[in-house]
Amino acid sequence: MRTELITIPTPTLPLDGAFHWPDDRPIRGAVLLFHGNTMNFYTGAPRFLPRALTRLGLACLAFNRRGHDILSIRDSRAAEGAAFQLTHEAIEDNALAARWLAARGHDAPIVIGHSNGGMLAVPHVVAHPQTPCLVLLSAHAGGRQNENVSRIGLFAGERFAEIKAQAEALVAAGRGRELIVLPHWWYVTSAEAFIDRTTQLPNTLELAPRITCPVLYVRGDQEPAAHYPAEAFQARAGGPCDVEIVPDCDHFYKGREDAVAAIVAGWLSQRLGLAAD
Structure with missing residues (x-):
């Protein structure tokens, strides 16, 4: 080819x-x-x-x-x-x-x-x-499905609720592109990408x-x-x-x-x- x-x-x-x-x-x-x-x-x-x-x-x-x-x-x-x-x-x-x-x-x-x-x-x-x-x-x-994915040790893992709240607060404050460290793959995300991933x-x-x-x-x-x-x-x-x-x-x-x-x-x-x- x-x-x-x-x-x-x-x-x-x-x-x-x-x-x-x-x-x-x-x-x-x-x-x-x-x-x-x-x-x-x-x-x-x-x-x-x-x-x-x-x-x-x-x-x-x-x-x-x-x-x-x-x-x-x-x-x-x-x-x-x-x-x-x-x-x-x-x-x-x-x-x-x-x-x-x-x-x-x-x-x-x-x-x-x-x-x-x-x-x-x-x-x-x-x-x-x-x-x-x-x-x-x-x-x-x-x-x-990302909350379910977290339950099997991916994405936000056992910290899903905590990180979701953090992401929501950052987006509400106009800081949606601020990065958040995830405990599992894919390791780091912006606040707005986290919210998008869980809703869109x-x-x-x-x-x-x-x-x-x-x-x-x-x-x-x-x-x-x-x-x-x-x-x-x-x-x-x-x-x-x-x-x-x-x-x-x-x-x-x-x-x-x-x-x-x-x-x-x-x-x-x-x-x-x-x-x-």
């Missing part, structure tokens, strides 16, 4: 990314790749999937949302990253990336999202009903009936079904939905990247009639 580093403008910070396309065969379609929370376009699924997908003739756009990594800087010492992420910006970023692809002749790309990117992929596909296929890689349940996330299962395109929902066998609800989504989906549970596999597919890539490529090949030459 060939790769070009690209930049997508937004109303505030630009989105950096990589556009991959097959070097030895015609382009037969395109894919939008949405990264997981605090991740980026060069780690996880957006990194390991393009090699398999370009063999099917699919061009792939992997890009950073404004909420990438945890904290970062760009061309100054001004902080950016997932500590400041807001749901409406993430949804807008995905739409802008789709527009970038459409301007290059790919106006109905396949959508693939991992974890938080999978949760965000669901409302994106609702808003883009021409999407031919959706692949959810350990997409989380969304909605108001799309609900994956509530939106499932509005997804009518074919869906593949992948989950590792080490992931709790309550938080990554493949079977529940399948039961509620408005169209066909296949579920694959990958054995010996965690949330990040560590050591199982090839298996996941083969599942995704094989399913897309069957659904769309694409064959690797």
Whole structure:
């Protein structure tokens, strides 16, 4: 495959990314790749999937949302990253990336999202009903699940109520971008991002009936079904939905990247009639 580093403008910070396309065969379609929370376009699924997908003739756009990594800087010492992420910006970023692809002749790309990117992929596909296929890689349940996530030792953990009150007080005082240390992943967040995370996330299962395109929902066998609800989504989906549970596999597919890539490529090949030459 060939790769070009690209930049997508937004109303505030630009989105950096990589556009991959097959070097030895015609382009037969395109894919939008949405990264997981605090991740980026060069780690996880957006990194390991393009090699398999370009063999099917699919061009792939992997890009950073404004909420990438945890904290970062760009061309100054001004902080950016997932500590400041807001749901409406993430949804807008995905739409802008789709527009970038459409301007290059790919106006109905396949959508693939991992974890938080999978949760965000669901409302994106609702808003883009021409999407031919959706692949959810350990997409989380969304909605108001962060208190439940805290109970299993993530996010604010046992300090959820305390930190929520702190965040609410900072936002009320006009200090929404002030940082708060979290006891667990993702370790640090702004007050307004904490409140956004607990009140504004799309609900994956509530939106499932509005997804009518074919869906593949992948989950590792080490992931709790309550938080990554493949079977529940399948039961509620408005169209066909296949579920694959990958054995010996965690949330990040560590050591199982090839298996996941083969599942995704094989399913897309069957659904769309694409064959690797």
